Amino acid sequence: MAVDVESYYTQFGPMVLRRCRHLLKDEESAVDALQDTFVQLLRYAERLNDEAPSSLLYRIATNVCLNKLRSAGRKKEDADTDLLHKIACAEMPEERFIAANLMNKLFAKHRESTRTIAVLHLLDGMTLQEVAEEVGMSVSGVRKRLRPLKSQLAELQRSNLE
Amino acid sequence: MTEDKRTPDLWVEQLAAGQLNAEKEAMVRKRLAAENGLERLDERLDERLDDIARSNEAILQEYPARQMAALIRSRSEARLPKMGMSFRPIWYIIPASAVAAAAALFFITAPFHQSGVSTGTSAQSAKQLSDNNYIGIKGTPQLRIHKQTQNGNISIKSGDKAAPGDVLQLKFNASTAKQLMIVSVDGRGAVTLHYPEAENESTRVTPGAKTSLPFGYELDDAPRFERFFLIWSETDQDIDIKKVMKQVKALPNAEHDALHLNSSLKYKDVTVKK
Numbered sequence: 001m002a003v004d005v006e007s008y009y010t011q012f013g014p015m016v017l018r019r020c021r022h023l024l025k026d027e028e029s030a031v032d033a034l035q036d037t038f039v040q041l042l043r044y045a046e047r048l049n050d051e052a053p054s055s056l057l058y059r060i061a062t063n064v065c066l067n068k069l070r071s072a073g074r075k076k077e078d079a080d081t082d083l084l085h086k087i088a089c090a091e092m093p094e095e096r097f098i099a100a101n102l103m104n105k106l107f108a109k110h111r112e113s114t115r116t117i118a119v120l121h122l123l124d125g126m127t128l129q130e131v132a133e134e135v136g137m138s139v140s141g142v143r144k145r146l147r148p149l150k151s152q153l154a155e156l157q158r159s160n161l162e
Numbered sequence: 163m164t165e166d167k168r169t170p171d172l173w174v175e176q177l178a179a180g181q182l183n184a185e186k187e188a189m190v191r192k193r194l195a196a197e198n199g200l201e202r203l204d205e206r207l208d209e210r211l212d213d214i215a216r217s218n219e220a221i222l223q224e225y226p227a228r229q230m231a232a233l234i235r236s237r238s239e240a241r242l243p244k245m246g247m248s249f250r251p252i253w254y255i256i257p258a259s260a261v262a263a264a265a266a267l268f269f270i271t272a273p274f275h276q277s278g279v280s281t282g283t284s285a286q287s288a289k290q291l292s293d294n295n296y297i298g299i300k301g302t303p304q305l306r307i308h309k310q311t312q313n314g315n316i317s318i319k320s321g322d323k324a325a326p327g328d329v330l331q332l333k334f335n336a337s338t339a340k341q342l343m344i345v346s347v348d349g350r351g352a353v354t355l356h357y358p359e360a361e362n363e364s365t366r367v368t369p370g371a372k373t374s375l376p377f378g379y380e381l382d383d384a385p386r387f388e389r390f391f392l393i394w395s396e397t398d399q400d401i402d403i404k405k406v407m408k409q410v411k412a413l414p415n416a417e418h419d420a421l422h423l424n425s426s427l428k429y430k431d432v433t434v435k436k
Contacts, residue, residue, distance in 0.1 A: 015175045017221050138360040
């Protein structure tokens, strides 16, 4: 499916920029992330047949911003930014496991990153059910993904208090 | 963050963009109205919707569509290294040597034991052995579990111990199965679906396929055990995942009881002790 970038940007670009501003708290980085998000949209254009563009763009933007935070090591400004930074930098079990068919599985199933799921639940305030509906997974699947991350975040919280 | 039950920003954005179906729009409007202390939202536009409309105008003026679209296309075509690094899918960051190592690990653990290693002597009981769904013969689908350690991956047999925080890798050999699912239950009675990933997904597998689940499973602090079930059939009909999960949940003694499934389904189990 060909993507009319200008049309999609007009309709959803402001939403994406607001999301990036909210997560990155820096205009230059946010505009950079905005462009990266739409570049990703061009790569995942086939998914536009399956899901609403606003949902897809919102999640791509979240993931792009998390990757930027992970590499930037930003200053902790408030509780939400602190949480976001922790999510961005947490070690994900899935990155430690490799399967011969992983690439095919990811392409075929369009897996949502655990970090993006975590942001939707822990920062954006969606319930597990709401997150599951948003990303097209089961509630038990979402819970399973978040379980190791929550343990890590709890551990980070404890070590920060010591 | 969630104490005030603020309507998620995504939904407000989607409402503003007209991207919600009628049912969800009504739900979001109701929620926004409640946040504003209103009976109905259309009595007064929500402040957040007002802000979005103003913000849209400001952003499109500051970053016009034509120029931004050109920048985006240019960046996409150039495939800038910065872009590649900032949003590289997971598999790109896995070195090829690691992929080869994982593939080697998989083949080292094959062929699967033919003695029914997944049946687990410690979990067997006379009741289980007599259960028509329980299978312990050669040439049937196999479930393999490995625990990752600093010294490499260790094969887990039924009755072996693992600790909270241990990460388990699940693999299966579909063998004669045409449909397959993997589910576990822990000492708290929590049931987790491992394969397929979602309850609404197909359970169809290719007979003879050997598959490693791409995500490891970290054990939590649930007490005593985590029992994994590999359930399969040789028919063309998808397994009713929800029904099976309910049956697992309903086991009076989740650690030892036999599963009574419909006649087309068979299962094996591996119990990891804690």
